[in-house]
Amino acid sequence: MTTTSTRRVVVGQPLPDRTVKRKKRNWSMAGRIVLLAIASVFILGPVLWTLSTSLRPPAESFQLPPSFLPINPDFSSYGQVFKQLNIMLLVLNSALVTGLIAVGQMLTSALAGYAFANLKFRGRGALFSIVLATMMVPVQVTIVPVFMLIRGMGLSDTLLALILPALPTAFGTFLMRQYFLGLPADLGEAAAIDGASPWRTFRSVYAPLAVPGMAIVGILAFNYHWNEFFRPLIMTISEQNFTLPLGLVSLQGNLGTGSISVVLAGVILSMIPALVVFMFGQRALRDGLTAGTGK
């Protein structure tokens, strides 16, 4: 907790390699590249297979040797996905739910994280422990009472039923607390000397500096809730309120009569928005997590 300034300088930098002999270093680097390449083949191979299989008719889906590259692509399965599902509505629902949860979590976690990091109050430690402890309760344990609560609020089978319970975030609060602890504490003093109120100090000094941290919370929330399956499964009933993962599963059809190519095409399609968010957010994610968990 005391070396924040030193740490920040080297964020994201490679580990310095101080091996003396240059030759030896080249060898070890080549070895590492080979190992890493093998690992990435295992990681990306299944995804490539999925892509190439989605571009072939089902009758060719079990070719061995498998083809990992889509040669002579056949896009009819993608057309089928659009025919069988109202995919634009699914995407809209997923985007609304995920977007509002992500933004909501960014705000609630920034506020709470700031309070836990920078404000003093009675019971701070205990309260923070309770917030962390909620991470340990499986969603399956609380889903029925939450469902009844939502019913009481008159929000059964709405997108808000998915959004509201997900707005507070234990992990996000934890990350933001760490993030604020990493910021120099004397910033606030300077602001206070200038006569700023505590709220103003947060809003004008700390919050802008915490944007990268909030971005991480947002990206992680987006990633998690975009793919979330269990809560939408229980909380939504009308297909108009379905999110993407639920729609995808229904492509499999009753008794598995759905076409494998169509199912896989759906998998690929659902991947795209998350991929875009991830590409834009990757840097912020990596840099931010450094501060979030480095201590």
Added chain:
Amino acid sequence: MPGSNGMLREISRRTALGALGAGIVGATVASWPRLTGMDIPGRGDNSLSIAIMGTAADAAARQRVIDAFTRVHPEIPVKVQAIQAVDWKDFFTKILTMVAAGTPPDVVYVATEGAQLFAEKLAHPLDDYLRRDAADMKEYFADVHPSLVEAFMYKGSLFQLPIDWNAANMYYNTSALQQAGLDRPADNWTQVDFRNSLAAMRKARPSDFTPYYWTNRLFGGVVPWLYANDTSFLKETKSTGGEWFWDSFYAQDPSRKLRSGGYQWLEPNADDPRVYETFDYLRGLVKDGLGVRPEEGGGSSLIGLFASNRIGMTPAGGYWVEGLHEAGMAEDGFDVQFFPRWRTQRHQFGTAGYAIMKTAKDKDAAWEWVKFSSSLEAMRLVFPTPNTTPARRSMVNAELYAGRGPKHWKVFYDTLDKFPTTGPIPAPAQEAAVETALMKNVSLAVSGDERQLKQALDSMQRDLEIALRRQ
């Protein structure tokens, strides 16, 4: 680093934060109807709500039925709610969720798997309506086999009218059969003939091929074999009652004497020697490389494998034709035959139809929907393609299967006529627990030695006892 740079960055961040805040408020306001579901047509109104399992496309297919219904009953507004689910169990969970949410549908399309759960807890019997409209209903029952109807009898009352159904017949790949030098199996082939055919196919194609593929599920898994061997994993009894029904609609039917007040499955039967014998037969197929070890969790690989000519035979029903067609299988690439004979040639089937909920706001209106859905006009609109088998005999015709196959589509309905003891999927009110108890022990039973088989059946018996005790 110059301070002005940092200042600039802070200002731009502050602006970004502000824009973000404004954006959220704007987006939330703009999408409020979507967030609260207020934009869903017919939400919260008083129209008759009908829940079916399926996708938006399935609901759209029902639109023509709704239009036709509205022409006959303009006074009854109807909305069909398609509920997407992986399997029936999943669908019933959704319906129960709706009940818990205080918004139960009025009418639900329920399959055999849930028939007794609904009859026991959620559904309203049709008896009074059938008595009242007996004259109108004669034509329907004359066109529908009594075995299907009996599956929806529960303790002497009828709860649903069968709309579609499927029996577990045997599909085969015609080229694999030819390659092995085999003819189409005889109608009364036995489990020994079946095994010999598999062995011949295995010899003809030693690799990249499996003679018999089957999945571990309640329909078409181990149960058809148990039925053929004149047994089941649950003790099957029948309740009394319903005489008036059979006398009014099926008095002339040759199988009239077989009919009852409904099936009952109250006791486990996994310790029956014939159950052991059946599992041992399947274990032999697996051991000798003639059949696969059955996978759990549905048969999602099945259609791809069959359509790519990697499977010799597999049990499936009429619902499969459209799927194979869509997967690119030629009309003459496959065909269908009865399930092999053992001690009997009793088949297993599943059926589905509309049930009226006890909580329905207007049960008379709900009955009008149930009745209309059973009409020839409505059923023609619902089943343009063979993705299931219509309950009406007159609709299972050459026209339905034209251009899709199989050549011997007559097998589908003949199953009921030729084997009148053919029975439904064993599904007591505790179906979900029973299904789990069966499925989780099947793989172990057929993929080890005799001792493992014995252990698996013991454990199945115990699991079933626990499952049936639950209420």
Added chain:
Amino acid sequence: MSTATRPTSATRRGGAAANNHPNGRQRQRWLPWAFLAPTIVGMGLFTLVPIVASVVLAFFRWDIISPPSFVGFDNFAQVAQDPTVRVSFLNTIGFVVVAVALQLGLALALAIMVQEKLPSWLRVFFRSAFFFPLILSAASVSIFMRYLFNEQFGVVNWLLSFIGIPAVPWLTTPTGSAAVVILVYVWQNFGFSFLLFIGGLASIPTETYEAASLDGATGWRKHVHVTLPLLSPTTLVASVMAIINALQVFDQPYVLTGGGPGDSTRTAVMVIFESAFQRLEFGQASAIGVILTLIIMAITALQFRLSKRFVFYQ
């Protein structure tokens, strides 16, 4: 270049560190609560109240359709007798041990390899590749993994046949299924730990390594003696997160194996789901949930206790 998104020293001014705002209005006791309100109200309503309700429900018999009836400790007694519940808890613990060990080991090894000297485009490529599975949904991953692990026609067995391994019955034997569930889970989740480790590694000051190399530590010894101790705070966070997540594993076994064959891949959370939403025994499901939550809390508390001994703070 990588410091661009971080606060710079330009914003840092002199002064002593303090944890609160020494402004004139110290009396504003409500102020922290205003900041905390959204989180506390939300968690109270949607987590704490439901937990209490769940504990209460554990003493009732309730099927949603008919009104609940009080049954005392019956649910707990039944749960204690149910062999499936016992097996599923043991499975979960076994799963956590193997999956978390693999996940952390793999993530750490790859993170160290990626962070050492590499051409930067390769580093970016590898980082992205390893993180990639995380953006997929567990449900869809499980869908295509089923095809890959098919016994007769799957790509995995086809590849294994080249090194002379006969077809493995992946999804139809207890050990095979357990292996698939673990492999697929680790495949999808190690990226998160990987990311945490990348962050942790980047925060180790350069001087530390300089000092270590002066002492003659090179290669893997450098990592054992310098990297691991300095990384231990990150390792604690990564392992706590990994364990909490693994204890709640549901999607992969649910879609891949349905818990079978037998009960070999049934997890605790699956049993909760099955008894609640398939058998409509909400009271019993709550009882199992209460027990599971207590176990998770005990394990986490133990971890923090142990961490006092093994974690090295800079």
